[in-house]
Amino acid sequence: MAADGAGIGAKRAWETMRAGAWIGWQVEANWADPFLFLVFAIAKPLSTTLILYLMAKVVSGGAVTPAAFHQLFIGNTFFLYVTEVLIGISWAVFRDREDYETMKYIYVAPIRFLHYLLGRGLTKVATASIGIAFALSFGALVLGVPLRHDPATLAKLLGVTVAGLIGVMWLGVSLAGISLVVARHSITLNEGLSGVFYLLCGAVFPIDVLPSFAQRIALVLPFTYWLELLRRVLTGESYSEILRRVDDMTLGAILVATTIATMIGGYLWFSWCERTARARGLIDWKSNY
Amino acid sequence: MSREPRTFAEVLRMNLGAVTARASVRIVAAFRERSWLIGETVFPFLSMSTFVLVYRGLHAPPAFEAFAVLGGAMIAYWNNVLWSMASQFFWEKEQGQLQLYLITPVSRMSILLGMALGGMLATTTRALVILAAGLWLFHVPFPLDRVPGALGLFLLTLGALYGLGMILSSVFLLWGREAWNTVTLFQEPVYLASGFYFPVRALGTLVASVAGLIPITLGLDGIRQIFYGDAARGFLPLAWIVPIQAALLVVYLFLAHRALLTMENLGKREGRLTIRGG
Numbered sequence: 001m002a003a004d005g006a007g008i009g010a011k012r013a014w015e016t017m018r019a020g021a022w023i024g025w026q027v028e029a030n031w032a033d034p035f036l037f038l039v040f041a042i043a044k045p046l047s048t049t050l051i052l053y054l055m056a057k058v059v060s061g062g063a064v065t066p067a068a069f070h071q072l073f074i075g076n077t078f079f080l081y082v083t084e085v086l087i088g089i090s091w092a093v094f095r096d097r098e099d100y101e102t103m104k105y106i107y108v109a110p111i112r113f114l115h116y117l118l119g120r121g122l123t124k125v126a127t128a129s130i131g132i133a134f135a136l137s138f139g140a141l142v143l144g145v146p147l148r149h150d151p152a153t154l155a156k157l158l159g160v161t162v163a164g165l166i167g168v169m170w171l172g173v174s175l176a177g178i179s180l181v182v183a184r185h186s187i188t189l190n191e192g193l194s195g196v197f198y199l200l201c202g203a204v205f206p207i208d209v210l211p212s213f214a215q216r217i218a219l220v221l222p223f224t225y226w227l228e229l230l231r232r233v234l235t236g237e238s239y240s241e242i243l244r245r246v247d248d249m250t251l252g253a254i255l256v257a258t259t260i261a262t263m264i265g266g267y268l269w270f271s272w273c274e275r276t277a278r279a280r281g282l283i284d285w286k287s288n289y
Numbered sequence: 290m291s292r293e294p295r296t297f298a299e300v301l302r303m304n305l306g307a308v309t310a311r312a313s314v315r316i317v318a319a320f321r322e323r324s325w326l327i328g329e330t331v332f333p334f335l336s337m338s339t340f341v342l343v344y345r346g347l348h349a350p351p352a353f354e355a356f357a358v359l360g361g362a363m364i365a366y367w368n369n370v371l372w373s374m375a376s377q378f379f380w381e382k383e384q385g386q387l388q389l390y391l392i393t394p395v396s397r398m399s400i401l402l403g404m405a406l407g408g409m410l411a412t413t414t415r416a417l418v419i420l421a422a423g424l425w426l427f428h429v430p431f432p433l434d435r436v437p438g439a440l441g442l443f444l445l446t447l448g449a450l451y452g453l454g455m456i457l458s459s460v461f462l463l464w465g466r467e468a469w470n471t472v473t474l475f476q477e478p479v480y481l482a483s484g485f486y487f488p489v490r491a492l493g494t495l496v497a498s499v500a501g502l503i504p505i506t507l508g509l510d511g512i513r514q515i516f517y518g519d520a521a522r523g524f525l526p527l528a529w530i531v532p533i534q535a536a537l538l539v540v541y542l543f544l545a546h547r548a549l550l551t552m553e554n555l556g557k558r559e560g561r562l563t564i565r566g567g
Contacts, residue, residue: 031470040474047477054481054491055340056347068347188328195332199339205346 016111020119021126024092028127041127045080045135052076052204053143070145071239075203075227077135078161081128082168082223083194088124089117089172090190093179097285104284114270117176121169147234156233160255164226167259170266177266177273181280183287197223206240215242222258225251307395311403312410315373319411329365329415334422337361340486341427351430352520353487356513358423360485362416363509366450367479369412371472374454377404378462378552387462388563397549401458405451432516439515445534446508452541453504459545459552463561479503484510488522497524504537 029037056069097103106113139145175190182189198204200214201223207215218224219242228243229251238244243251277283320326340357381387390400424431464471482500483489489497489510500506501524511530513521525533556562 040470043474044477047481051477051481051486052343054487055343055349055353072343072346185322186324188332189324192328192332192335195335195339199335199342204339205342209342209345 012111013115016115017119017122020116021122022119024088024120024123025126027095028123038130041130042134045077045131046138048076049073049135049139049143066144067235067237069143070235071206071231071237072204073139073143073145074147074231074234075239077132077139078164078227078230079198079201079203079223080132080135081125081161081165082197084128084131085121085124085165085168086172086175086194086197087187087191089121089169090175090179091187092117092120093176094184094187097283098184098287101284101286107278107283113274114173114267117173118169121172124172125165125169148236153233157230160226160229160233160252163252163255163259164222164230167222167226167255167262170259170263174262174266174269177270180273180277181282183285185287197221200224201227202240203227207243208241222255222262225255225258229255304395304399307393307399308403308406311400312407315404315407316411319407319414329368329412330418333361333365333368333415334419337364337419337423338426341423341429350520351428352517354427355429355431355517356488356521357486358420358427358429359513359516360509361423362420363505364480364485365412365416365419366409366447367483367485367505368476369408370450370454370457371475373408374401374404374451375457375461375475376472378458379464382462382562385563391553391562397553398455398546401455401545401549404458405454408454409447409451430517435515439512442508442511442515442531442534445531445538446504446512449504449534449537449541450508452538452545455545456541456548459548462552463555482506488513488524490522490524501525501533502537504534504541507533 052072106116140147200218201221202218207218210218231239232248337357341354344353344357378387483503483506489500489506507530510524511527514523514527
């Protein structure tokens, strides 16, 4: 009986996530024809890739080793997941609450808002994946970045990417929790947080060049280990002298542990924010500037 | 019953009043919301720091770190032009404010000018914080005796840049809901095209020439040349940049005026000036 209940609950959760993902896709993509949407999806990763390429290859000239560019290219490309998913999930709260004014209807429906949000996050994963796939192809084919692509590497890449993405999604849920209890103009803080992570997790430079206090923060961020593992999987090389001492298995274990901690922390934090928002009557809040 | 102002002095006073009023709103708003203050200073500073550290990680000469600091400060203006000039009329329409502008007896250019001046002043406080923090924290070379020359070119660049912003505000209004996504589309690609973090010469003559239509491209190129001379790896000689920027200023202000009239007429004809969400 209890198992049936759990089964129905899981089915309802999955259907809610699927519906959330579909709505998210409509919101993200229905304003443009497929070609324009593709341009939109690849513009950002392509631009940042080229900025870094020009900084590394042309500006610094002979002082740069190609390996250094390969490493920052991979870090920058995969960091797009963090930017898109973190901001995307928390922004969905503001859009639904204040622009479309649909959040209150989701709350009166027999579904959990959390499952709907995870669905919205999946859409952002999908749209970011388009940009990342294009940037990786561009890097490999045009910029000559040697990326391993044998079946074993691809399997590892999938595993590491999914493990990291779960952490990113739940961190996005945590930010969405904050969005539930703040006005819409506070989105700049959520957006800025991805910039903080970009700086501190060594996405485009080895964490060795950070001041020592910042290195300590970098070493508690899951993204630091995630990007290091992705670099090792795709190039076989380590980027940071500090992390070079840690073997792949240990890095993987740290990534899994930090991901689980992010999931638990994210769930508890979001639940608390959700209760607070309902208690304060913020579910249909319209801050209007 | 009041009469309509007729003399030139009256019209001028009324339009100057509109400029001041619109600029005041912008300045007050820029300092009212603390989260915006943080979002517009701390986070761009962190972003700029990332690119300085990229150069440091690549063992590039210190002058390159200075390029990133200057570019990081100038990004504040481009973002202000995009989010608070180009898309502004669209937001105003969504909030029902645009129609109020259109029924007032002042020139629409006065409202745009007020928006631009207020935006410039408010953004300058952010840019100065980013610049000062970058110089202080990363110890990049910054010859203070060359500031006056750079300031002249900087002001000319701002004039042309906000002129472009005035044109975009009309164009974005006609794009409707796509405006939001278009603004996003104009961010990173322009960071690339304008060489915010590297000398624009690296893009090649053709691409850099086209990118020169965005005033910040040549403005930044010239400012770097004033500060760092040959080490700036300038794209065009400094003597060319000043007249080009002056020409862009004049052309963009003229085009902004034309675009505003076209937007208003088209909007009225199609009945779109009061429609929200479209």
